[in-house]
Amino acid sequence: MRTGVWLVGARGSVATTSIVGALALRAGLTDPTGCVTELPDLRGPALPAFTDLVLGGHDVVTTPLTKRAEALAAAGVLPGRLVAALPDELAAVERDLRPAPTGGTQADRAAATVRDLTAFRDRHALDRVVVVNVSATEPPARAHPAHLDPDALRAALAGPDEVLPPSSLYAYAALLAGCPYVDFTPSTGLRLPALTALAAGRGLPYAGHDGKTGETLVKSVLAPMFAMRHLRVRSWSGVNLLGGGDGATLADPAANAAKVHSKQRVLDETLGYQPQGGTRIEYVEELGDFKTAWDLVTFAGFLGTGMRMEFTWHGCDSALAAPLVLDLARLTAAAHAAGHTGPLADLAFFFKDPLGAPTHSLADQWTRLCGFARRLHTGGTRAPHD
Numbered sequence: 271m272r273t274g275v276w277l278v279g280a281r282g283s284v285a286t287t288s289i290v291g292a293l294a295l296r297a298g299l300t301d302p303t304g305c306v307t308e309l310p311d312l313r314g315p316a317l318p319a320f321t322d323l324v325l326g327g328h329d330v331v332t333t334p335l336t337k338r339a340e341a342l343a344a345a346g347v348l349p350g351r352l353v354a355a356l357p358d359e360l361a362a363v364e365r366d367l368r369p370a371p372t373g374g375t376q377a378d379r380a381a382a383t384v385r386d387l388t389a390f391r392d393r394h395a396l397d398r399v400v401v402v403n404v405s406a407t408e409p410p411a412r413a414h415p416a417h418l419d420p421d422a423l424r425a426a427l428a429g430p431d432e433v434l435p436p437s438s439l440y441a442y443a444a445l446l447a448g449c450p451y452v453d454f455t456p457s458t459g460l461r462l463p464a465l466t467a468l469a470a471g472r473g474l475p476y477a478g479h480d481g482k483t484g485e486t487l488v489k490s491v492l493a494p495m496f497a498m499r500h501l502r503v504r505s506w507s508g509v510n511l512l513g514g515g516d517g518a519t520l521a522d523p524a525a526n527a528a529k530v531h532s533k534q535r536v537l538d539e540t541l542g543y544q545p546q547g548g549t550r551i552e553y554v555e556e557l558g559d560f561k562t563a564w565d566l567v568t569f570a571g572f573l574g575t576g577m578r579m580e581f582t583w584h585g586c587d588s589a590l591a592a593p594l595v596l597d598l599a600r601l602t603a604a605a606h607a608a609g610h611t612g613p614l615a616d617l618a619f620f621f622k623d624p625l626g627a628p629t630h631s632l633a634d635q636w637t638r639l640c641g642f643a644r645r646l647h648t649g650g651t652r653a654p655h656d
Protein backbone atom coordinates (compact mmCIF):
# COMPACT_ATOMS: atom_id res chain seq x y z
CA MET A 271 0.00 0.00 0.00
CA ARG A 272 1.95 3.01 -1.25
CA THR A 273 1.22 5.72 1.26
CA GLY A 274 2.07 9.40 1.15
CA VAL A 275 2.80 11.19 4.42
CA TRP A 276 2.32 14.92 3.90
CA LEU A 277 3.82 16.89 6.78
CA VAL A 278 2.52 20.39 7.45
CA GLY A 279 5.54 22.08 9.03
CA ALA A 280 7.85 19.76 7.05
CA ARG A 281 11.08 21.57 7.95
CA GLY A 282 10.45 21.65 11.70
CA SER A 283 12.20 19.47 14.29
CA VAL A 284 9.51 16.80 14.60
CA ALA A 285 9.00 16.59 10.83
CA THR A 286 12.73 16.46 10.03
CA THR A 287 13.30 13.75 12.64
CA SER A 288 10.32 11.80 11.24
CA ILE A 289 11.71 12.10 7.71
CA VAL A 290 15.26 11.03 8.64
CA GLY A 291 13.79 8.23 10.76
CA ALA A 292 11.53 6.95 7.98
CA LEU A 293 14.37 7.03 5.46
CA ALA A 294 16.74 5.26 7.87
CA LEU A 295 14.13 2.57 8.61
CA ARG A 296 13.45 2.14 4.90
CA ALA A 297 17.18 1.69 4.25
CA GLY A 298 17.56 -0.72 7.18
CA LEU A 299 20.02 1.63 8.90
CA THR A 300 18.23 1.71 12.24
CA ASP A 301 15.79 -0.33 14.29
CA PRO A 302 12.22 0.79 15.04
CA THR A 303 12.69 1.54 18.75
CA GLY A 304 9.91 3.97 19.74
CA CYS A 305 7.56 2.90 16.90
CA VAL A 306 4.68 1.19 18.67
CA THR A 307 3.32 -0.19 15.39
CA GLU A 308 6.35 -2.50 15.35
CA LEU A 309 5.38 -4.15 18.65
CA PRO A 310 3.96 -7.69 18.27
CA ASP A 311 0.47 -6.58 19.43
CA LEU A 312 0.19 -4.01 16.63
CA ARG A 313 2.36 -5.23 13.79
CA GLY A 314 0.59 -6.81 10.84
CA PRO A 315 -0.31 -6.88 7.17
CA ALA A 316 -2.85 -4.02 7.17
CA LEU A 317 -0.22 -1.38 7.89
CA PRO A 318 1.87 0.10 5.08
CA ALA A 319 5.51 -0.98 5.45
CA PHE A 320 8.19 1.66 6.02
CA THR A 321 9.30 0.97 2.45
CA ASP A 322 5.79 1.98 1.29
CA LEU A 323 6.00 5.46 2.83
CA VAL A 324 6.69 8.49 0.60
CA LEU A 325 7.27 11.80 2.35
CA GLY A 326 6.46 15.35 1.35
CA GLY A 327 5.04 18.48 2.91
CA HIS A 328 4.56 22.23 3.26
CA ASP A 329 6.47 24.80 5.28
CA VAL A 330 6.63 28.57 5.50
CA VAL A 331 10.44 28.51 5.72
CA THR A 332 12.83 27.27 3.03
CA THR A 333 15.80 26.06 5.11
CA PRO A 334 17.09 22.98 3.23
CA LEU A 335 16.02 19.73 4.85
CA THR A 336 19.61 18.49 5.03
CA LYS A 337 20.66 21.65 6.92
CA ARG A 338 17.81 21.10 9.40
CA ALA A 339 18.84 17.45 9.79
CA GLU A 340 22.49 18.42 10.32
CA ALA A 341 21.48 20.99 12.95
CA LEU A 342 19.43 18.34 14.77
CA ALA A 343 22.37 15.94 14.56
CA ALA A 344 24.70 18.60 16.02
CA ALA A 345 22.21 19.08 18.87
CA GLY A 346 22.23 15.34 19.61
CA VAL A 347 18.62 14.77 18.55
CA LEU A 348 19.48 12.26 15.83
CA PRO A 349 22.70 10.47 14.74
CA GLY A 350 24.80 12.45 12.26
CA ARG A 351 25.86 9.19 10.58
CA LEU A 352 22.28 8.75 9.34
CA VAL A 353 22.21 12.21 7.75
CA ALA A 354 25.55 11.47 6.10
CA ALA A 355 24.32 8.09 4.84
CA LEU A 356 21.12 9.38 3.24
CA PRO A 357 22.02 12.33 0.98
CA ASP A 358 20.10 11.10 -2.10
CA GLU A 359 17.05 10.09 -0.10
CA LEU A 360 16.95 13.49 1.67
CA ALA A 361 17.34 15.25 -1.69
CA ALA A 362 14.40 13.23 -3.04
CA VAL A 363 12.19 14.32 -0.12
CA GLU A 364 13.38 17.92 -0.60
CA ARG A 365 11.93 17.78 -4.12
CA ASP A 366 8.54 16.94 -2.59
CA LEU A 367 8.49 19.87 -0.17
CA ARG A 368 6.43 22.90 -1.17
CA PRO A 369 6.21 26.43 0.19
CA ALA A 370 3.03 27.06 2.17
CA PRO A 371 0.61 28.76 -0.26
CA THR A 372 0.34 32.51 0.25
CA GLY A 373 -1.68 35.40 -1.21
CA GLY A 374 -5.25 35.58 -2.48
CA THR A 375 -8.23 34.48 -0.46
CA GLN A 376 -8.24 31.51 1.88
CA ALA A 377 -10.23 29.64 -0.80
CA ASP A 378 -7.32 30.30 -3.23
CA ARG A 379 -4.80 29.00 -0.69
CA ALA A 380 -6.91 25.91 0.01
CA ALA A 381 -7.11 25.24 -3.75
CA ALA A 382 -3.32 25.60 -4.08
CA THR A 383 -2.85 23.15 -1.19
CA VAL A 384 -5.22 20.67 -2.83
CA ARG A 385 -3.20 20.96 -6.07
CA ASP A 386 0.03 20.22 -4.18
CA LEU A 387 -1.55 17.18 -2.50
CA THR A 388 -3.07 15.70 -5.65
CA ALA A 389 0.10 16.32 -7.67
CA PHE A 390 2.10 14.49 -4.96
CA ARG A 391 -0.36 11.58 -5.00
CA ASP A 392 -0.25 11.35 -8.82
CA ARG A 393 3.52 11.85 -9.14
CA HIS A 394 4.23 8.85 -6.92
CA ALA A 395 1.16 6.76 -7.83
CA LEU A 396 0.13 6.65 -4.16
CA ASP A 397 -2.90 4.74 -2.92
CA ARG A 398 -3.57 7.50 -0.41
CA VAL A 399 -1.93 10.48 1.29
CA VAL A 400 -2.23 11.07 5.04
CA VAL A 401 -1.81 14.74 5.99
CA VAL A 402 -0.10 15.16 9.38
CA ASN A 403 0.04 18.55 11.03
CA VAL A 404 3.36 19.07 12.84
CA SER A 405 3.56 22.81 12.34
CA ALA A 406 3.99 25.47 15.01
CA THR A 407 1.27 25.64 17.69
CA GLU A 408 -1.31 28.34 17.05
CA PRO A 409 -3.35 30.36 19.52
CA PRO A 410 -6.95 29.12 19.98
CA ALA A 411 -9.11 30.05 16.95
CA ARG A 412 -11.44 33.06 17.06
CA ALA A 413 -15.05 31.95 16.66
CA HIS A 414 -16.72 32.70 13.29
CA PRO A 415 -20.30 31.85 12.27
CA ALA A 416 -19.00 30.04 9.16
CA HIS A 417 -17.27 27.48 11.44
CA LEU A 418 -20.63 25.83 11.96
CA ASP A 419 -21.58 24.73 8.47
CA PRO A 420 -19.64 23.49 5.38
CA ASP A 421 -21.64 25.59 2.88
CA ALA A 422 -21.28 28.77 4.93
CA LEU A 423 -17.58 27.99 5.30
CA ARG A 424 -17.05 27.57 1.55
CA ALA A 425 -18.77 30.91 0.90
CA ALA A 426 -16.84 32.74 3.63
CA LEU A 427 -13.45 31.43 2.49
CA ALA A 428 -13.98 33.06 -0.92
CA GLY A 429 -14.27 36.45 0.80
CA PRO A 430 -11.50 38.70 2.14
CA ASP A 431 -11.62 37.56 5.81
CA GLU A 432 -9.20 35.16 7.47
CA VAL A 433 -11.95 32.76 8.47
CA LEU A 434 -9.83 29.76 9.46
CA PRO A 435 -6.53 29.49 11.34
CA PRO A 436 -3.81 27.85 9.17
CA SER A 437 -4.16 24.40 10.78
CA SER A 438 -7.87 24.35 9.91
CA LEU A 439 -7.27 25.60 6.38
CA TYR A 440 -4.83 22.70 5.84
CA ALA A 441 -7.40 20.31 7.32
CA TYR A 442 -10.05 21.72 4.98
CA ALA A 443 -7.75 21.29 1.96
CA ALA A 444 -6.84 17.75 3.06
CA LEU A 445 -10.54 16.82 3.13
CA LEU A 446 -11.14 18.41 -0.28
CA ALA A 447 -8.24 16.37 -1.66
CA GLY A 448 -9.71 13.17 -0.14
CA CYS A 449 -6.90 12.79 2.43
CA PRO A 450 -7.23 11.57 6.04
CA TYR A 451 -5.88 14.15 8.50
CA VAL A 452 -3.90 13.75 11.74
CA ASP A 453 -3.21 16.62 14.11
CA PHE A 454 -0.12 16.12 16.23
CA THR A 455 -0.42 19.69 17.59
CA PRO A 456 -2.82 21.38 20.01
CA SER A 457 -3.98 23.79 17.26
CA THR A 458 -7.63 23.91 16.16
CA GLY A 459 -7.15 21.77 13.04
CA LEU A 460 -10.26 19.81 12.20
CA ARG A 461 -12.07 20.58 15.48
CA LEU A 462 -14.77 22.79 13.93
CA PRO A 463 -18.31 21.58 13.21
CA ALA A 464 -18.08 22.61 9.53
CA LEU A 465 -14.93 20.49 9.10
CA THR A 466 -16.15 17.43 11.00
CA ALA A 467 -19.33 17.54 8.89
CA LEU A 468 -17.22 17.78 5.74
CA ALA A 469 -15.09 14.80 6.86
CA ALA A 470 -18.25 12.76 7.49
CA GLY A 471 -19.67 13.77 4.10
CA ARG A 472 -16.47 12.71 2.36
CA GLY A 473 -16.09 9.49 4.33
CA LEU A 474 -12.67 10.40 5.71
CA PRO A 475 -11.09 9.44 9.04
CA TYR A 476 -9.11 11.85 11.19
CA ALA A 477 -7.19 11.74 14.47
CA GLY A 478 -5.81 14.13 17.07
CA HIS A 479 -4.97 16.12 19.11
CA ASP A 480 -1.51 16.96 20.41
CA GLY A 481 0.97 14.10 20.57
CA LYS A 482 1.45 12.64 24.07
CA THR A 483 5.20 12.29 24.46
CA GLY A 484 6.37 13.51 27.86
CA GLU A 485 4.86 14.82 31.08
CA THR A 486 1.28 14.06 30.00
CA LEU A 487 2.30 10.51 29.03
CA VAL A 488 3.55 9.96 32.59
CA LYS A 489 0.43 11.62 34.02
CA SER A 490 -1.81 9.27 32.04
CA VAL A 491 -0.12 6.33 33.76
CA LEU A 492 0.07 7.78 37.27
CA ALA A 493 -3.35 9.45 37.53
CA PRO A 494 -5.27 6.14 37.07
CA MET A 495 -3.05 4.61 39.77
CA PHE A 496 -4.14 7.23 42.31
CA ALA A 497 -7.77 6.78 41.21
CA MET A 498 -7.65 2.96 41.41
CA ARG A 499 -6.09 3.03 44.90
CA HIS A 500 -8.74 5.54 46.01
CA LEU A 501 -6.07 8.05 47.00
CA ARG A 502 -7.19 11.67 46.91
CA VAL A 503 -4.88 13.84 44.80
CA ARG A 504 -4.86 17.24 46.47
CA SER A 505 -2.53 19.06 44.11
CA TRP A 506 -0.61 18.32 40.93
CA SER A 507 1.73 21.02 39.68
CA GLY A 508 4.12 20.74 36.78
CA VAL A 509 6.80 22.93 35.26
CA ASN A 510 7.98 22.22 31.72
CA LEU A 511 11.22 23.80 30.55
CA LEU A 512 11.96 23.53 26.86
CA GLY A 513 13.84 25.24 24.03
CA GLY A 514 13.75 24.58 20.27
CA GLY A 515 11.23 25.98 17.79
CA ASP A 516 8.32 24.58 19.78
CA GLY A 517 9.58 26.22 22.97
CA ALA A 518 10.00 29.56 21.18
CA THR A 519 6.42 29.33 19.86
CA LEU A 520 5.09 28.43 23.29
CA ALA A 521 6.73 31.53 24.78
CA ASP A 522 3.75 33.34 23.20
CA PRO A 523 1.03 33.33 25.89
CA ALA A 524 -1.78 32.52 23.39
CA ALA A 525 -0.03 29.42 21.96
CA ASN A 526 0.95 28.49 25.52
CA ALA A 527 -2.73 28.61 26.57
CA ALA A 528 -3.67 26.08 23.84
CA LYS A 529 -0.94 23.70 25.05
CA VAL A 530 -1.71 24.04 28.76
CA HIS A 531 -5.40 23.35 28.09
CA SER A 532 -4.60 20.10 26.31
CA LYS A 533 -2.21 19.06 29.11
CA GLN A 534 -4.81 19.55 31.87
CA ARG A 535 -7.60 17.33 30.50
CA VAL A 536 -5.99 14.10 31.62
CA LEU A 537 -6.33 14.83 35.36
CA ASP A 538 -9.88 16.13 35.23
CA GLU A 539 -11.11 13.17 33.27
CA THR A 540 -9.10 10.43 34.98
CA LEU A 541 -9.61 11.52 38.57
CA GLY A 542 -13.11 12.92 38.12
CA TYR A 543 -12.09 16.20 39.76
CA GLN A 544 -9.47 18.86 39.19
CA PRO A 545 -6.83 18.96 41.93
CA GLN A 546 -5.20 22.24 42.84
CA GLY A 547 -2.26 23.30 40.70
CA GLY A 548 -1.53 23.70 37.03
CA THR A 549 1.07 23.21 34.34
CA ARG A 550 3.53 25.92 33.39
CA ILE A 551 5.61 25.97 30.22
CA GLU A 552 8.76 28.04 30.11
CA TYR A 553 11.08 28.66 27.17
CA VAL A 554 14.77 28.03 27.93
CA GLU A 555 16.68 28.40 24.67
CA GLU A 556 19.74 26.59 26.02
CA LEU A 557 17.78 23.31 26.36
CA GLY A 558 17.12 23.06 22.61
CA ASP A 559 15.00 20.04 21.80
CA PHE A 560 15.51 18.47 25.23
CA LYS A 561 12.71 19.05 27.67
CA THR A 562 12.68 18.83 31.45
CA ALA A 563 9.41 18.45 33.30
CA TRP A 564 9.15 18.53 37.10
CA ASP A 565 5.93 17.44 38.72
CA LEU A 566 4.95 17.55 42.36
CA VAL A 567 1.88 15.59 43.45
CA THR A 568 0.44 15.81 46.95
CA PHE A 569 -2.18 13.29 47.96
CA ALA A 570 -4.12 12.04 50.93
CA GLY A 571 -4.43 8.42 52.02
CA PHE A 572 -6.40 6.59 54.73
CA LEU A 573 -7.47 8.83 57.62
CA GLY A 574 -6.36 11.84 55.61
CA THR A 575 -2.62 11.19 55.98
CA GLY A 576 -0.79 13.54 53.61
CA MET A 577 1.87 12.19 51.24
CA ARG A 578 3.69 13.37 48.15
CA MET A 579 5.52 12.18 45.07
CA GLU A 580 7.76 13.99 42.62
CA PHE A 581 9.08 13.03 39.22
CA THR A 582 11.48 14.52 36.72
CA TRP A 583 11.29 13.74 33.02
CA HIS A 584 14.23 14.55 30.73
CA GLY A 585 13.06 13.85 27.19
CA CYS A 586 14.25 14.59 23.68
CA ASP A 587 10.99 15.88 22.26
CA SER A 588 11.49 15.18 18.58
CA ALA A 589 12.98 11.72 19.16
CA LEU A 590 9.90 10.86 21.23
CA ALA A 591 7.46 12.40 18.74
CA ALA A 592 8.85 11.24 15.36
CA PRO A 593 8.14 7.49 15.71
CA LEU A 594 4.58 8.32 16.79
CA VAL A 595 4.12 10.46 13.67
CA LEU A 596 5.08 7.40 11.59
CA ASP A 597 2.81 5.15 13.68
CA LEU A 598 -0.12 7.53 13.22
CA ALA A 599 0.43 7.79 9.48
CA ARG A 600 0.51 3.99 9.14
CA LEU A 601 -2.54 3.37 11.35
CA THR A 602 -4.58 6.17 9.78
CA ALA A 603 -3.74 4.94 6.27
CA ALA A 604 -4.87 1.44 7.26
CA ALA A 605 -8.05 2.83 8.85
CA HIS A 606 -8.82 4.75 5.67
CA ALA A 607 -8.21 1.64 3.55
CA ALA A 608 -10.59 -0.30 5.83
CA GLY A 609 -13.34 2.29 5.36
CA HIS A 610 -13.24 4.01 8.76
CA THR A 611 -14.64 7.53 8.82
CA GLY A 612 -14.80 10.30 11.42
CA PRO A 613 -12.66 10.61 14.59
CA LEU A 614 -10.41 7.61 15.22
CA ALA A 615 -11.04 7.36 18.96
CA ASP A 616 -9.01 4.13 19.11
CA LEU A 617 -5.87 6.19 18.47
CA ALA A 618 -6.35 8.09 21.78
CA PHE A 619 -3.21 6.32 23.05
CA PHE A 620 -1.13 8.81 21.06
CA PHE A 621 -2.75 12.06 22.17
CA LYS A 622 -2.93 14.44 25.11
CA ASP A 623 -6.38 15.68 24.09
CA PRO A 624 -7.86 12.72 22.21
CA LEU A 625 -10.82 13.19 19.91
CA GLY A 626 -13.97 11.25 20.75
CA ALA A 627 -12.26 9.08 23.37
CA PRO A 628 -13.88 8.33 26.71
CA THR A 629 -10.69 7.41 28.58
CA HIS A 630 -7.39 9.09 29.39
CA SER A 631 -5.82 6.06 31.08
CA LEU A 632 -2.85 4.89 29.04
CA ALA A 633 -3.51 1.23 29.91
CA ASP A 634 -7.14 1.43 28.69
CA GLN A 635 -6.05 3.33 25.58
CA TRP A 636 -3.46 0.64 24.87
CA THR A 637 -6.05 -2.15 25.13
CA ARG A 638 -8.30 -0.27 22.76
CA LEU A 639 -5.49 0.40 20.29
CA CYS A 640 -4.51 -3.29 20.25
CA GLY A 641 -8.13 -4.29 19.53
CA PHE A 642 -8.29 -1.76 16.72
CA ALA A 643 -5.06 -3.01 15.14
CA ARG A 644 -6.23 -6.61 15.47
CA ARG A 645 -9.47 -5.82 13.65
CA LEU A 646 -7.55 -3.96 10.92
CA HIS A 647 -5.26 -6.94 10.38
CA THR A 648 -7.98 -9.57 10.39
CA GLY A 649 -10.52 -7.49 8.46
CA GLY A 650 -12.86 -8.16 11.40
CA THR A 651 -16.03 -6.22 12.13
CA ARG A 652 -15.73 -2.90 13.85
CA ALA A 653 -16.48 -2.44 17.52
CA PRO A 654 -19.60 -0.30 18.11
CA HIS A 655 -17.49 2.77 19.06
CA ASP A 656 -15.34 2.74 15.87
Ligand SMILES: NC(=O)c1ccc[n+]([C@@H]2O[C@H](COP(=O)([O-])OP(=O)(O)OC[C@H]3O[C@@H](n4cnc5c(N)ncnc54)[C@H](O)[C@@H]3O)[C@@H](O)[C@H]2O)c1
Binds near residue numbers: 280328
Ligand atom coordinates in the same frame (compact mmCIF):
# COMPACT_ATOMS: atom_id res chain seq x y z
N1 LIG B 1 7.98 17.20 20.07
C1 LIG B 1 7.02 16.73 20.81
O1 LIG B 1 7.23 15.92 21.67
C2 LIG B 1 5.63 17.23 20.56
C3 LIG B 1 4.60 16.67 21.29
C4 LIG B 1 3.32 17.11 21.05
C5 LIG B 1 3.08 18.08 20.11
N2 LIG B 1 4.09 18.62 19.42
C6 LIG B 1 3.77 19.67 18.47
O2 LIG B 1 4.38 19.44 17.22
C7 LIG B 1 4.54 20.70 16.56
C8 LIG B 1 5.93 20.77 15.95
O3 LIG B 1 6.91 20.82 16.95
P1 LIG B 1 8.42 21.12 16.52
O4 LIG B 1 9.24 20.93 17.73
O5 LIG B 1 8.75 20.38 15.28
O6 LIG B 1 8.34 22.69 16.19
P2 LIG B 1 9.24 23.50 15.16
O7 LIG B 1 9.04 24.92 15.54
O8 LIG B 1 10.61 22.94 15.11
O9 LIG B 1 8.57 23.22 13.74
C9 LIG B 1 7.39 23.82 13.31
C10 LIG B 1 7.49 24.05 11.79
O10 LIG B 1 6.22 24.54 11.35
C11 LIG B 1 6.47 25.51 10.34
N3 LIG B 1 5.28 26.33 10.16
C12 LIG B 1 4.81 27.36 10.93
N4 LIG B 1 3.66 27.85 10.41
C13 LIG B 1 3.38 27.11 9.29
C14 LIG B 1 2.35 27.14 8.33
N5 LIG B 1 1.35 28.03 8.40
N6 LIG B 1 2.41 26.26 7.29
C15 LIG B 1 3.41 25.35 7.19
N7 LIG B 1 4.42 25.29 8.09
C16 LIG B 1 4.41 26.15 9.13
C17 LIG B 1 7.69 26.27 10.89
O11 LIG B 1 8.32 27.00 9.88
C18 LIG B 1 8.53 25.11 11.41
O12 LIG B 1 9.40 24.61 10.41
C19 LIG B 1 4.24 21.78 17.59
O13 LIG B 1 2.94 22.28 17.40
C20 LIG B 1 4.31 21.01 18.89
O14 LIG B 1 3.52 21.60 19.91
C21 LIG B 1 5.37 18.22 19.61
